[in-house]
Every structure is written in C-alpha cells, then in structure tokens.
Amino acid sequence: MDTTGDVAAPDGAHCTGCGSLSCIGCTRTLDPPRFCPQCGRRLTVAVTPGGFRARCRDHGALAPT
C-alpha cells in the first residue's frame, strides 16, 4: 500500500491536508481530510474503527471520496 504518496488537491480547491490554496496536495493516504476543500477551514473529524466523518462549519459533511 502507498502510505506516503501525496494526493493532489483539484484546481481551485483548498488542500485538505493543510488548507492552503497554493498547496499542490499534502494529504497522505492514511490521513483523513483535515481542511475543507471549499473554504480551507479546519474540519471537525471523527475517526472511527471502520471509517471517518468530516464536517465543515459552513459547508457541511464532506462527501466520502
């Protein structure tokens, strides 16, 4: 399994790993998203044994990828 490959943020989106617009993507494969791709705010994330839920204050739940 690739555990270190970076996942690129799509054009115009905030990076879900650091929230930056300019970051080309620093989310690691085994990290859940931490920042909202729409506004770059920190997400409320609950990691459970079988998955995770991530939610932005303004943009709601992040669709599972």
Next chain:
Amino acid sequence: MSGDTTNSPTPTTVTLSPPRRGEPVRPDIEPSAARARIHAAETALLDDRRLLTGEELTGLAALPDDYVTSLAALAHQVRLSWCGPEVEVEGILSAKTGGCPEDCHFCSQSSQFDTPVKATPFLDADEVLQAAEETKASGATEFCIVLAVRGPDERTMQRILELVPMVQERTGLNVAVSAGLLTDDQARRFGEGGVHRYNHNLETSRSFFPNVVTTHTWEERQETCELVRAHGMELCCGALLGMGETDEQRIELLTQLQDLDPTEVPLNFLNPRPGTPLGGEQPVAAWEAIRWIALFRLGLPGVILRYAGGREVTLRELQSMGMTSGINALIVGNYLTTLGRSADEDLQMLSDLRMPVGALTGVL
C-alpha cells in the same frame, strides 16, 4: 580474470533503506560470539523461563543487521512458548479528540501545537456504540475508548462509567479505557465499573521522557500504571519508538516495563505529525523496527505485544514479518486521528500466517 563474472555484483536499481538519524552503527562481531549471545537468550527464555537482564538485552541490541532474522526467529518461538498461537484483535476509538492541555511532542491532539486536528467534544453514546459494533464486526475481542485529556474530570468519569457497561452488554466485547492520569479514587471507580483493561503508556524511558513531555512527569505516569494494577484492572502500558531516544534508552524502557509488569504493551512507531515538535523526524527504518519488535518480545516474553500506531508507515511490506518476530496482538481498522489499512487485510494476513484470533491474558 576476464570472462569470470561469478563475483561481480548484479546491477540493481534498488536503493537500500538508509540508516535514520540516531540509528547506531553496530560494528561487526565474531559470528561465534553473536551466536553465543542468541543461544544464551534462548536458554534463559525457553529452558530456564526467566527474564533477560538489561545487560543481556544490550548485548542482543548490539548485534549487526545480519542477525535481525535470528533475533526475530527466537522472539517468535518465545512468543509461542509463553503466550501460544492466538492473536488478540482490538479496535480503538477516540471518543474525545484534540484540545489536550499536555505537551507530548509527538501528539497532534495537544492544544499547545498548531496542528490540523481540531478539538471535538465527547462523541455521543450512539456514535460510541456504533464504533464498538464496527469493531465487533472485524472479529475483535477488545474495544478501547480513548480520550485526549490530562486526566478525567468528574463529568468525563461519569460518561465513561455509563458507556463501559453499555458497550459490554451490546457487543460482548471487553472494554478498555484510556483517559490519562488517574487518582486512586478514579482508578478504584474504573476497576469497580467494569473497565477490563486501562491503557496508560510510559511511551519512553524515564531518562528520555523530559525531552518529549514537560507538562507532567514520567513518575506521574508510572504512578497511574501502578494504581491500575492495584485496583484489579489489567494494565496496558505502551511504548513509542523513534523520537530520538538511543538504544540504551530503549533497553532502559524495557527494564522499566519489566518492573511494571503490564498485561499488554502496545508498540507504536512515531508517525511524524505536522505541526508537532517531532513533525520533522523520519519514521523508524523498517528493518530497525523488526529488530525492536523482536527485542521487546525477548525482554517481555509473556506480554500481549500489540502492533499499534505507525506500523503501516514504518513497516510497509514487512508488516507480516512483525507477526513472526514477537507481535501477538493488533489494532485493526483506524487509529485515533489517522487511518489504518483495512481490517480485512489484517485478517487475511493472520489467516495466511495460520494464526488464530482469540482473547489473551498476560502470563508474565
């Protein structure tokens, strides 16, 4: 001689995994001396059934890389002899994430560092029960409710004491708790309240601890560990390798764990977290991790030695080798703030290794 190619190295594009910062250079030793050390450890652990001393462990830790497979093979035999073939499977849940006032330099949940992890309140009972059901579905026997706190306040105590019997009754799982430093009275209440096992990690040796935590002491952690045992709970007391500690300090930790006599030792490898003081460290090298898994088993022959955080990043394809180097338990699924590989992959690995899943209790 031209045309004689028998001794020419085969060209390769593989770059060997380089030693990490702080990884010691281990000088070659006479093969007979190396074998004698391993044989003495085998006699002590399998015939005399006694613990190795710090000095004996130091001798084994100094063996060059070529002997790692010998250490691992012995560790596997020791594990089978002391603990049997079963592997204990556990799921963990961060029921209250982030916002912790402590400053453990490896932790993304400390409020003292600017990390991507946002503080979130205690999950409600339904969410905890659902996570326990997910754990049960993966074939686990143990479920650990974890909170990012220095220690539980009264409200937290009450919520945990409500949740433990609920989870136990709903799923039949053994319920473990990890909620930081405890007072004597809190430990008593958890013991009476059905907490099967309490997790409180020493993380590292007494001599190294002040380098990575300044808001509480190693001795405070040790005291909580002793209270856990005094109140009849099984003690789960883990280690975190790769923070810059030396081999000597890892051996020091091993002897301190021998004194503490926990039922379970979860073995974590640093997964450097952005924003923490240790965020720039490199993960432990895979071969070095196998060496230390074996040494932990040789130092703690009867414990439940659990694969915990960081194994995917540190070991990559060598994860199954850890299972034949002394590990006899694992956390399946996700961790507290990071994701793990799928439970199915782990269960397939155990099936391939012909290792049955089952509940364990310590025999040290």
